[in-house]
Structures are given as structure tokens and as C-alpha cells.
Amino acid sequence: MNAAFVVFDQMTALDFVGFYDPLSRLKSMDFMPGFQWQICSFCDDVSDSQDLRFDPDSVGQSLSDFDLLVVPGGYGSRSLQHNEKFIDWLKTATPVPLKASVCTGSLLLGAAGFLKGKRATTHPKAYAELSRYCAQVTDQRVVDEDNIVTARGVFSSIDLGLYLVERLAGKETRAEIAKQMDYPFYSKG
Amino acid sequence: MNAAFVVFDQMTALDFVGFYDPLSRLKSMDFMPGFQWQICSFCDDVSDSQDLRFDPDSVGQSLSDFDLLVVPGGYGSRSLQHNEKFIDWLKTATPVPLKASVCTGSLLLGAAGFLKGKRATTHPKAYAELSRYCAQVTDQRVVDEDNIVTARGVFSSIDLGLYLVERLAGKETRAEIAKQMDYPFYSKG
Numbered sequence: 001m002n003a004a005f006v007v008f009d010q011m012t013a014l015d016f017v018g019f020y021d022p023l024s025r026l027k028s029m030d031f032m033p034g035f036q037w038q039i040c041s042f043c044d045d046v047s048d049s050q051d052l053r054f055d056p057d058s059v060g061q062s063l064s065d066f067d068l069l070v071v072p073g074g075y076g077s078r079s080l081q082h083n084e085k086f087i088d089w090l091k092t093a094t095p096v097p098l099k100a101s102v103c104t105g106s107l108l109l110g111a112a113g114f115l116k117g118k119r120a121t122t123h124p125k126a127y128a129e130l131s132r133y134c135a136q137v138t139d140q141r142v143v144d145e146d147n148i149v150t151a152r153g154v155f156s157s158i159d160l161g162l163y164l165v166e167r168l169a170g171k172e173t174r175a176e177i178a179k180q181m182d183y184p185f186y187s188k189g
Numbered sequence: 190m191n192a193a194f195v196v197f198d199q200m201t202a203l204d205f206v207g208f209y210d211p212l213s214r215l216k217s218m219d220f221m222p223g224f225q226w227q228i229c230s231f232c233d234d235v236s237d238s239q240d241l242r243f244d245p246d247s248v249g250q251s252l253s254d255f256d257l258l259v260v261p262g263g264y265g266s267r268s269l270q271h272n273e274k275f276i277d278w279l280k281t282a283t284p285v286p287l288k289a290s291v292c293t294g295s296l297l298l299g300a301a302g303f304l305k306g307k308r309a310t311t312h313p314k315a316y317a318e319l320s321r322y323c324a325q326v327t328d329q330r331v332v333d334e335d336n337i338v339t340a341r342g343v344f345s346s347i348d349l350g351l352y353l354v355e356r357l358a359g360k361e362t363r364a365e366i367a368k369q370m371d372y373p374f375y376s377k378g
Binding site for chain 1 (some may be wrong): 202208228345
């Protein structure tokens with residue numbers, strides 16, 4: 001399984017690292033030794049809103065061959081949803097069978113047309129903005145609708161990561177990873 | 190207020206980004222506009238255990254003038270605790286009035302002598318290893334003992350960040366930041 005972890009300039013670091021930690025443990029803790037990922041960007045320079053830099057593994061390459069796409073949110077998403085070139089790049093992920101987002105990352109999935117007719121969620125402050133892209137905005141922390149999984153605000157990135165771990169590798173694996181992360185809560189999708 | 194956020198090779202990314210998110214919001218959300226930080230390393234090349242790269246702002250510079258020191262954990266800490274040059278560098282933080290760690294970062298604070306005679310915590314799998322450095326190992330998620338604040342495993346980095354936000358800027362600020370992070374729990378120190 002090969003995952004594309006999208007990064008973009010002015011993203012929120014925890015939106016990315018929150019799902020990255022549990023998902024990368026599928027490999028590092030040997031639950032899915034074949035689980036691989038690439039950090040995929042549309043531009044070379046990627047920093048969070050406070051100048052914390054992230055280095056992409058690939059820039060501008062097609063996303064079509066991945067098995068999983070995960071898109072974080074952050075201030076940058078507010079303008080990127082209207083950036084035709086970025087959205088055209090994101091649309092190369094159309095064949096990816098499982099797509100996910102954190103926080104305002106769902107605005108990007110929405111702008112690419114992936115949320116049409118579906119229920120979805122985002123940061124509570126962006127519910128109105130998301131509503132133009134999907135059938136129904138919900139306040140669940142993680143929404144899984146026809147292989148499009150959206151999560152709420154920043155911290156829910158960890159909920160999303162653990163949800164995807166469970167979906168890909170089962171409840172026991174999720175429990176083991178949550179224990180190693182010292183995560184004391186159980187948050188359902 | 191000027192904080193030193195330590196990074197080191199083979200650290201756990203979420204150990205760092207977990208406290209970085211709430212603490213950096215002290216500035217980005219205008220609660221403490223003068224809150225500044227530097228990402229401080231002892232070596233140029235810093236990646237987490239899965240090759241996610243972090244760029245330090247300063248390398249090998251004295252930590253003595255900072256007001257707050259925060260040290261993440263991760264596999265690298267297991268060898269760094271025995272690395273005399275690294276520990277000598279960390280000891281330059283001796284005058285820093287408030288020091289904190291996440292997960293096995295407490296082994297590094299311990300090796301620098303900062304935990305002598307104090308209660309402290311770490312990842313549950315490292316309790317025995319920590320015991321040689323401190324008076325008592327506890328299983329609290331966040332322990333604040335004489336201005337040395339230690340937190341448990343990976344995820345408790347967020348608890349630590351929110352705890353430090355409350356200590357530096359009060360309960361209301363913590364509540365506002367937790368709300369913006371969409372953090373649904375209240376975890377006491």
C-alpha cells in the first residue's frame with residue numbers, strides 16, 4: 001500500500017503530523033511492513049504558518065497511482081481552493097480508492113469535486129464554506145462516506161490517523177498503536 | 190518570552206509538533222504577541238525515525254539565555270543520553286527558568302542532571318530507565334515539579350503544550366487555544 005501525504009505552503013503542522021504518526025507506525029511497528037508513503041507537494045517551498053519547513057519527496061507529480069491520499073488543512077487551503085493549477089493537480093488523485101482530509105483540507109477535496117453528493121466535515125469555523133462542496137456538513141469528528149474520510153479541526157488529525165489505521169489494519173492494531181502513542185481516549189468515527 | 194524548542198536526529202515528530210502547535214498559538218492567536226521560539230539542535234541533520242526532516246534555526250549554540258526549554262523524545266534519546274557532547278550542550282540550559290520534556294525527552298533532561306531529587310515521568314516503557322535520574326517516577330500525564338515539567342508518551346505532548354499555555358497565559362487562553370485546535374478533552378497536569 002502506497003499513500004500520498006499532501007503538504008502545501010501555509011498548512012497547519014499538526015494537521016499533517018497528527019495522522020502521520022499513527023499511520024507511519026503501521027510500518028515502524030511492523031503491522032504492515034509494506035505500508036509506504038510519499039510526501040507530495042505542488043510546489044518546492046512548504047512551511048506551516050509559523051515558518052516550520054517541510055521537505056516534500058515529490059513536487060507536482062501525478063497522484064493517480066496511490067492507494068490512499070491524505071490532505072491536511074491550514075490557512076493556505078483558503079486560497080488554494082481557488083487556485084486552478086493546484087486543484088487540477090489534486091484532481092490527478094481521482095482514481096485513488098481512499099481519500100481523506102483534516103480540518104480545512106476538506107475544502108481542497110471539495111474544490112476538486114471529490115465531495116459531491118456526500119456528507120463531510122471540517123473545522124467548525126469552516127462549516128459554511130464547506131457546504132458549497134458537499135451534500136451535508138456534519139459535526140462528527142471523523143466522517144467516512146463512500147471512501148472519502150473527512151475529519152474536523154486540527155487535533156482530529158490524530159482521530160483520523162487512528163481511524164484509518166483501524167480501517168486498514170483492524171481494531172487490535174489500532175489499540176496497539178494508540179497504546180504506543182500513549183493516547184488515552186477512544187474516539188469513534 | 191523566548192523559548193528553545195530542541196530537536197534531534199531520530200526524534201518522534203509528534204513529540205515536537207504536539208507541544209509546538211498550542212505553544213505557537215500563543216503568538217499566532219495574539220495571546221502573547223511577544224512569544225518567540227527557536228528550533229535548536231546540536232547537529233545540522235535532523236529527521237524523525239521515518240526520515241521526516243526538520244530544519245533547525247540554530248545549531249550548537251548555547252541555550253542559556255532562553256526563558257523556556259522544551260525537549261521531545263524518540264529513539265534518538267536512548268543513545269543521546271550517553272553522548273557526552275550532546276549532554277554538555279543541553280547543560281548550557283541550566284539557567285533556563287522553566288524546562289520541559291515529552292516522552293523519553295526526560296531521559297535527556299535526566300542525563301543533564303535537571304531531574305535530581307525530583308518527581309518526573311516519561312513513556313510508560315521507559316519508567317525503569319528514567320528512575321536512575323530522578324527521585325520518583327510517576328504515571329501522571331504531566332508532572333510539574335519545581336519548574337521542571339515532564340510529560341508521558343508521544344500524545345501527551347499536546348497535554349504538555351496546553352499545560353504550558355495555561356501556566357504562561359492562564360486558563361481562559363488555554364480554553365481558547367484548545368477550542369481552536371478542536372481538542373475535545375480536558376487533561377489536567
